[in-house]
Amino acid sequence: MEVGSKVTVIRSTRVVMDDAIIPAEIVIANGQIADILPFGSRVQSQEKVLDVGDLVVMAGIVDSHVHINEPGRTAWEGFHSATRAAAAGGITTLVDMPLNCQPPTTTLTNFHTKLKAARRQCHVDVAFWGGLIPGNVTDLKPLMEAGVPGFKCFMIDSGVEEFPHVSTKDLHMAMKELQGTDCVLLFHAEEEMDLETSINGEPSEYNTFLASRPDAMEVKAIQTICELCLQYKVRCHIVHLSSAQALPIIREARKKGAPLTVETTHHYLSLASKYVPPGGTQYKCCPPIRSKKNQDQLWMALEEGDIDLVISDHSPCTEDLKHLESGDFLQAWGGISSLQFGLSLFWTSARLRGFSLHDVVKLMCKNPAKLSGLEAHKGSLCPGQDADLVIWDPNKEFEVNEKMIQHKNKLTPYLGFRLHGEVFATIVRGNLVYLDGKFSLTPLGNLLLVQNGRPRKNSISNL
Numbered sequence: 001m002e003v004g005s006k007v008t009v010i011r012s013t014r015v016v017m018d019d020a021i022i023p024a025e026i027v028i029a030n031g032q033i034a035d036i037l038p039f040g041s042r043v044q045s046q047e048k049v050l051d052v053g054d055l056v057v058m059a060g061i062v063d064s065h066v067h068i069n070e071p072g073r074t075a076w077e078g079f080h081s082a083t084r085a086a087a088a089g090g091i092t093t094l095v096d097m098p099l100n101c102q103p104p105t106t107t108l109t110n111f112h113t114k115l116k117a118a119r120r121q122c123h124v125d126v127a128f129w130g131g132l133i134p135g136n137v138t139d140l141k142p143l144m145e146a147g148v149p150g151f152k153c154f155m156i157d158s159g160v161e162e163f164p165h166v167s168t169k170d171l172h173m174a175m176k177e178l179q180g181t182d183c184v185l186l187f188h189a190e191e192e193m194d195l196e197t198s199i200n201g202e203p204s205e206y207n208t209f210l211a212s213r214p215d216a217m218e219v220k221a222i223q224t225i226c227e228l229c230l231q232y233k234v235r236c237h238i239v240h241l242s243s244a245q246a247l248p249i250i251r252e253a254r255k256k257g258a259p260l261t262v263e264t265t266h267h268y269l270s271l272a273s274k275y276v277p278p279g280g281t282q283y284k285c286c287p288p289i290r291s292k293k294n295q296d297q298l299w300m301a302l303e304e305g306d307i308d309l310v311i312s313d314h315s316p317c318t319e320d321l322k323h324l325e326s327g328d329f330l331q332a333w334g335g336i337s338s339l340q341f342g343l344s345l346f347w348t349s350a351r352l353r354g355f356s357l358h359d360v361v362k363l364m365c366k367n368p369a370k371l372s373g374l375e376a377h378k379g380s381l382c383p384g385q386d387a388d389l390v391i392w393d394p395n396k397e398f399e400v401n402e403k404m405i406q407h408k409n410k411l412t413p414y415l416g417f418r419l420h421g422e423v424f425a426t427i428v429r430g431n432l433v434y435l436d437g438k439f440s441l442t443p444l445g446n447l448l449l450v451q452n453g454r455p456r457k458n459s460i461s462n463l
Contacts, residue, residue, distance in 0.1 A: 001050050004440035006430050008047040010389065013039065016058035016357050017381060026057065028387040031429035035383055050432070052391050055424055059361055059381045060092025060124075060388035061343055062368040065239060065263065065311040067335070068126075071117040072102025077316045077408050079121035083445055085314075085340040085406035087123045087434040090390030090423040093448070094124060094339075095372050098131030098152055099163035100315070106131040106163070108142045115447060122445030123433050124426070125388070127372055129186065133164055137173045140183075147449025149373035150184035152239070155191050155221045159286075159334065168224065175232040184235040184261075184371065189221040189246075190287055206276040206283065209329035213288045215243040222246040226253035229260050237371060238262045240313045242287035244297035247306055261371060262306065264298055265313045266345040267336045271295075271413060279327020283413045285315070286334040299353055302363065309367040310346055314339035316409050324411075337412040340405060345414070347394060347421040357394070373450040391425040398422050 001007065008028050015024040015036070023039030063086065070078040086094050096114075098105035105111050105128060118126060130148035132140065140151060151174070154165040166174070178185065193216060201208035222238060226249055229236040238250070241264045253260055267285060272292040276283045283289060301307045315335025323332045338345060347360065361381075369379025377386045400417045402410045426434040431444040 001048060001432060001435070003432050003435040003438045004442060004444070005048060005432055007050050007427055007432055008430070009049040010057055010391070010427070011039065011049060011051040012057040012391070013054045014056045015381070016056060016361060021357065026381070026387070026389070028430040031387055033381065033383050033385050033387050036381070050425070052424065055391050055393055056357065057389055057391050058357065059365040059379055059385075060390050060426065060428070061090050061364050062093045062372070062374065062379050063091050063312050063314070063339065063342060064095040064309070064368040064372045065265075065313045066094045066096055066339060067100045067315045068096045069100045069316070071113060073100055075318050075408075076100065079118045079126070080443070081406060081408040082314070082339060083121070083123040083126065083443070084439055087426045087439060088406050088423060089340040090343045090392055090426050091339070092124050092388035092390065092426060092428045093127065093369070093374065093378050095127045095129055098129050099158055099160055102162060104131050104133070104163045105129065105148070106133050106136050107139045108146055111143055111146055111148065118447055121443055122447065123439060123443050124428050124445045125378075125448055126445060127374060127448040127450060131163060132166060132170070132174050132185065134166055134170050137170070137177050140174065140177050144181065144183055145451065147451060149450040150186055150235075150237070152186040152188070154188040155224070156188065156217070158188070171228055175228055175234045178234045179232055182235070182373070184237050186237045186239050187221070187225050189225060189238050189241070190217040191221040191224065193217055193220060203330045204279045204327035206273060206278070206280070206329060209284065210273055210288050210290070212330065213286060215245045215290070218243040218287055219246050219249065222249050226250065226258055226260065229253060229258040230256055233257075233259060235259045235261075240265045240268070240287065241298070241307060242268050242290055244294050244301065247297070247301050251306060261308045263309045263311050264302070264307050265311060266338050266342050267313070267413070268298055269295060269310065270345050270349055280413070281322045281324060281327055281329055281332035282411050283336070284322075284329055284332050284334050285313070285336045299349075303355075308363075309371065310363045311368060312338045312342045316407055318409055319411055322411060337407050337409065338414060339407060341400060341414055341419060343390070343392065343423065344419040344421040348419045351394070351420065374448065387427060387430040389427040390423060391427070392421055392423045394421045396420070396422040
């Protein structure tokens, strides 16, 4: 079967359903899953059957935290390159973050500018977060009505001038505006603190940077978020949790009824501070990668349900912004590129910790779709859902090399890593967008607009 073609039946001995892994045939019609039948029961000469043997077939990955940076900073990343990387990694839907692009997605006009930039470029489906910054509270509801499911904000300097961080006063105003809606407010959860000692260590040593972003900054911010969440009962979401020290605060807030969800990232689950080499600024992100003990606690929180989803937080930049020559962690841009390898990164560690393929679906498909208001069409493998599927071999091992990377900039801490779980094919609404190293020549992804917590059927378009 040629990449770019429409598939009508997918046959495998290992189809991941909600409660079992079974031999089955997935029947696709009009871009949706029409039926799931017993293996070998459907043979019609007119159908385009993709028989993948014993490769795993499951719901496509939904990555709800991706910095695409277009328009304005397309030298960092763009819709074309990011969505090719997504397709190669089994991601069928991603949600673009509102900052690092110019202009940021903080007004209706800016949102329309972004939609125009994304037209006819996307290899997978793409939805869009809006941004909350000081002074744009009156822009929130127009953005919601236009198709934005929620808003990202920073409680600390974001690193880009056009996306300033909010104050507690700004948050009170925003939450009053969002009360009674199904909108979600996403928080970069770090707050500035008066550190007892100045940071004067060697800037090329990772511990110097780590000391500048202690756990206490996250703990303080998450305490503030939990208090506001309980006060206003507006859906709140903590992005890229790195510090396990905040977990007791999160648990307590949830017990009290806070509508709070939490994500963590592949880099916090796969990397540990003691292995970061001197000058290895490709490892820099904010909040920082912490200790192996902290990492183990994050994995335990995933197992216990205290963390709801796992995403990439793909945040690329050009090599010069990483200050590779000086290796200065304090000056380097904070962000890690990993979009294409998220499924493999997670599975490589998760399989050794007793996690199942069903856990992968929950943490990387269902829950990110639910957070983004897309669960009516995305994140599950059942009739009525979009035919978004990843076909992969959980047992196959491969080494990450620069040649295979589809991100615009190839710098990543994962070069040379040996990972388990290779993606063979990615299907978006029945379209075979990626097959064994090849991509559809025509971008087949749609731009997704969400309203009242659900996709707008008349506005899910290939604009």
